[in-house]
Amino acid sequence: MPPPAPQPNVRVVTLTIDGKDFSARADETVIELCRENKIPIPSLCYMDGLSIWGACRLCLVEVVGQGRLVAACSTRVAEGMNILTNTERLQRYRRTIVELLFAERNHVCSVCVSNGHCELQWLAQKCGVDHVRVPYRQVRNEVDSSHEMFRLDHNRCILCTRCVRVCDEIEGAHTWDVMGRGSDCRVITDLARPWGESETCTGCGKCVQVCPTGALVKQGTSAGEMVKDQHFLPILARRRHAQ
Amino acid sequence: MNLDDLAEKAEEYRARDAGITHEVRVCVAAACQSGGSLPVLEALKAECSDGGTCKVKGVGCMGLCSAGPMVAIAPKGGTIPDSILYREVKPHDAVEVLASVGGTPVERLHTPTDQPFFARQQRIVRENSGLIDPESFTGYVAAGGYAGLIKALSEMTPGDVLREMTTSGLRGRGGGGYPTGLKWSTVAKMPADQKYVICNGDEGDPGAFMDRAVLESDPHRVLEGMAIAAYAIGATKGYVYVRAEYPLAVERMELAIRKAKRSGFLGSKIAETQFSFEVEIRLGAGAFVCGEETALMASIEGLRGQPRPRPPYPAEAGLWGYPTLINNVETFANIAPIITHGGEWFAGIGTEKSKGTKVFALAGSIRNIGLIEVPMGMSLREIIEEIGGGCPGGKAFKAVQTGGPSGGCIPAQHLDIAVDYDSLKTLGTMMGSGGMIVMDETCDMVDVARYFMEFCMSESCGKCIPCRTGTWQMHELLDRITKSKGTHKDLALLEELCDVVQATSLCGLGQSAPNPVLSTLRYFREEYEAKLTAE
Numbered sequence A: 001m002p003p004p005a006p007q008p009n010v011r012v013v014t015l016t017i018d019g020k021d022f023s024a025r026a027d028e029t030v031i032e033l034c035r036e037n038k039i040p041i042p043s044l045c046y047m048d049g050l051s052i053w054g055a056c057r058l059c060l061v062e063v064v065g066q067g068r069l070v071a072a073c074s075t076r077v078a079e080g081m082n083i084l085t086n087t088e089r090l091q092r093y094r095r096t097i098v099e100l101l102f103a104e105r106n107h108v109c110s111v112c113v114s115n116g117h118c119e120l121q122w123l124a125q126k127c128g129v130d131h132v133r134v135p136y137r138q139v140r141n142e143v144d145s146s147h148e149m150f151r152l153d154h155n156r157c158i159l160c161t162r163c164v165r166v167c168d169e170i171e172g173a174h175t176w177d178v179m180g181r182g183s184d185c186r187v188i189t190d191l192a193r194p195w196g197e198s199e200t201c202t203g204c205g206k207c208v209q210v211c212p213t214g215a216l217v218k219q220g221t222s223a224g225e226m227v228k229d230q231h232f233l234p235i236l237a238r239r240r241h242a243q
Numbered sequence B: 001m002n003l004d005d006l007a008e009k010a011e012e013y014r015a016r017d018a019g020i021t022h023e024v025r026v027c028v029a030a031a032c033q034s035g036g037s038l039p040v041l042e043a044l045k046a047e048c049s050d051g052g053t054c055k056v057k058g059v060g061c062m063g064l065c066s067a068g069p070m071v072a073i074a075p076k077g078g079t080i081p082d083s084i085l086y087r088e089v090k091p092h093d094a095v096e097v098l099a100s101v102g103g104t105p106v107e108r109l110h111t112p113t114d115q116p117f118f119a120r121q122q123r124i125v126r127e128n129s130g131l132i133d134p135e136s137f138t139g140y141v142a143a144g145g146y147a148g149l150i151k152a153l154s155e156m157t158p159g160d161v162l163r164e165m166t167t168s169g170l171r172g173r174g175g176g177g178y179p180t181g182l183k184w185s186t187v188a189k190m191p192a193d194q195k196y197v198i199c200n201g202d203e204g205d206p207g208a209f210m211d212r213a214v215l216e217s218d219p220h221r222v223l224e225g226m227a228i229a230a231y232a233i234g235a236t237k238g239y240v241y242v243r244a245e246y247p248l249a250v251e252r253m254e255l256a257i258r259k260a261k262r263s264g265f266l267g268s269k270i271a272e273t274q275f276s277f278e279v280e281i282r283l284g285a286g287a288f289v290c291g292e293e294t295a296l297m298a299s300i301e302g303l304r305g306q307p308r309p310r311p312p313y314p315a316e317a318g319l320w321g322y323p324t325l326i327n328n329v330e331t332f333a334n335i336a337p338i339i340t341h342g343g344e345w346f347a348g349i350g351t352e353k354s355k356g357t358k359v360f361a362l363a364g365s366i367r368n369i370g371l372i373e374v375p376m377g378m379s380l381r382e383i384i385e386e387i388g389g390g391c392p393g394g395k396a397f398k399a400v401q402t403g404g405p406s407g408g409c410i411p412a413q414h415l416d417i418a419v420d421y422d423s424l425k426t427l428g429t430m431m432g433s434g435g436m437i438v439m440d441e442t443c444d445m446v447d448v449a450r451y452f453m454e455f456c457m458s459e460s461c462g463k464c465i466p467c468r469t470g471t472w473q474m475h476e477l478l479d480r481i482t483k484s485k486g487t488h489k490d491l492a493l494l495e496e497l498c499d500v501v502q503a504t505s506l507c508g509l510g511q512s513a514p515n516p517v518l519s520t521l522r523y524f525r526e527e528y529e530a531k532l533t534a535e
């Protein structure tokens, strides 16, 4: 899904978030409005400048009077909406989702090059995840070090597809894809060939910068050294979509 | 072309069989074919070659699939209850079977048609199933086919069709039960120069084979429904999405599309009007999630079959971003009769909020395994004990699973419930697409829950975290409990995960994956607890 195209003459709506009133352009999403107003909404797959994916489910919020929770990243604001972003129920769900992620693959933070700079780690702290109650899966996943500049560690991938989207939508190379289904899913380069042999990868490193965890990192970094810079994205995205 | 011209054509086709008094009908749908019905058909044809008053032909599903190959001897134009019905017919029975035409039935093979299995059914969707040759275009027209489409095109405006659909009260048969008239009107209102109609024939629930039988037995009826829909909403292009595991359905649908096109009932300027409608088939590659409408559309577009957030709904932004109407096979099979007989007629069948009939696939521990079509609101007891014949071997009925892996079980104490969309919901299950898996006293309900969870786990597309990892975790916990290794803490965690996965998953697969666990817990909690070990 492409990011919503700005429409001329959009209306302005007013709505309530956690008891406070806000006005917003009718074509904005709930998460955009919250970011603008510094209302914290946890998220992993959402990224300003990339298309909406709606998969991590961390951004779910309650809309008063509506049975189902809605994802803030894929829901547009509407007149009179009454949104709750941080209820006890939401906190509980978010904690469980983060726990499920930690149990799925092998996130051993202490030896990770992203230690201290990892979005998953921050999220766990913010959501108050201090231990994991579900069983760990204990599956060893591959590490692909075939690329001369970068490394992919599947053990730390959370399948947010930011790499897939930035490569396709911003760089225009479409090197990345997802293969398999269910818990067998993994990101692949080209047609599941080693990254170093990829014919489409331009070596721009955008995927590495947007990756929230230590799954995509620069070669030669050691524990805690990998700091990511994502400032380029909104600027590039705006230029690209303005073309 | 108007209705009179069509009636004339139908008369002409019927006249070709003028000398015939009896038909020997052999089921050539997939279930009977796998039991060897094609050699039976050949043998009967060979023995009947004198070309007398009797015609041997292949027909669609008669319903009693577990007793196949089925053969019916019917007076020309007769229905199944009018016939002498034979079960488990072998090629060497051909002479005897033919000798009984117009005479006394062969006792050894005879299965009475006045038994509840046949007598209690009401056939709308399956009206032609088992009567006409699914590969014959003329056979469909001779049986009154395409009258709905011609009536719509020659006597009704698109608005009239929409009104008739709304009046009928038909609700989608794909599982959700969304009002069909409302869905059509929404797509019709969308301003767009391109719109699409999709028929969802992905049918992936374990134990369900209703749509398969419709596609294999009466493909033109589905095409006719799609064409009427296209006319009503202003679409010119349609797709039938069928799973590749249904090769016979695909083959018959392809043939039907070709023949309908050659006869001017599909393609450009249908029946000499300005209305054009093309239909193509798309094959699914065996992923349950591709039955979910947004994943299905992604698959048609050539992308990975994964759901996306809704809204926007397909009615607003569907295939390639254009307004798209997506309905189930059985939903489309209901359209032509609604247009022919009127929405009021249809609304007179069924219950207040669930109109018409529903096709159910009876499977599991039940005597009559096969397909039935009954009015909405029939009691579950009637369906299972009378029509289905109850559990075989004198075993006691324990529960029935409706709605497949997305639904839940109904225990014996609720057998008197009237089956419709809303009543099933109150019991914590759902109508789903119509699969009914019957379980008897020997069935272990925790293992049933584990089985369905395993199904959801391996069919999860992996896009969203709660479903991808949650189904794995829940399966792990269930596995532990079935092996008597689970603790009270595990059970509490299982219940918590059910809540999280249900509330937070992106699509219906994840949202409903916990249902079998929740419903077995609701009715058979003691079975879980009996398996728990102390810390």
Ligand SMILES: Cc1cc2nc3c(=O)[nH]c(=O)nc-3n(C[C@H](O)[C@H](O)[C@H](O)COP(=O)(O)O)c2cc1C
Pocket (backbone or CB within 6 Å): B171, B172, B173, B174, B175, B176, B177, B178, B200, B201, B202, B203, B204, B205, B288, B289, B290, B291, B292, B293, B294, B326, B327, B328, B329, B331, B433, B507, B508, B509
């Ligand atoms: C996981 C999943 C699987 C589904 N599978 C099917 C299917 O096999 N056939 C079908 O008609 N609808 C299926 N659906 C429902 C469709 O998304 C859609 O609602 C339906 O095709 C609409 O048709 P209807 O209004 O005629 O029921 C499925 C939904 C989900 C969430």
Ligand code: SF4
Pocket (backbone or CB within 6 Å): A156, A157, A158, A159, A160, A161, A162, A163, A164, A187, A207, A210, A211, A212, A213, A215, A216
């Ligand atoms: S490699 Fe990184 S960016 Fe790509 S899907 Fe995995 S976690 Fe997300």
Ligand code: SF4
Pocket (backbone or CB within 6 Å): B289, B306, B307, B459, B460, B461, B462, B463, B464, B465, B467, B468, B505, B506, B507, B508, B509, B510, B511
């Ligand atoms: S709920 Fe399951 S099947 Fe549906 S999008 Fe999420 S992972 Fe895929």
Ligand code: FES
Pocket (backbone or CB within 6 Å): A042, A043, A044, A045, A046, A053, A054, A055, A056, A057, A058, A059, A060, A071, A072, A073, A074
């Ligand atoms: S940020 Fe909304 S689902 Fe991931």
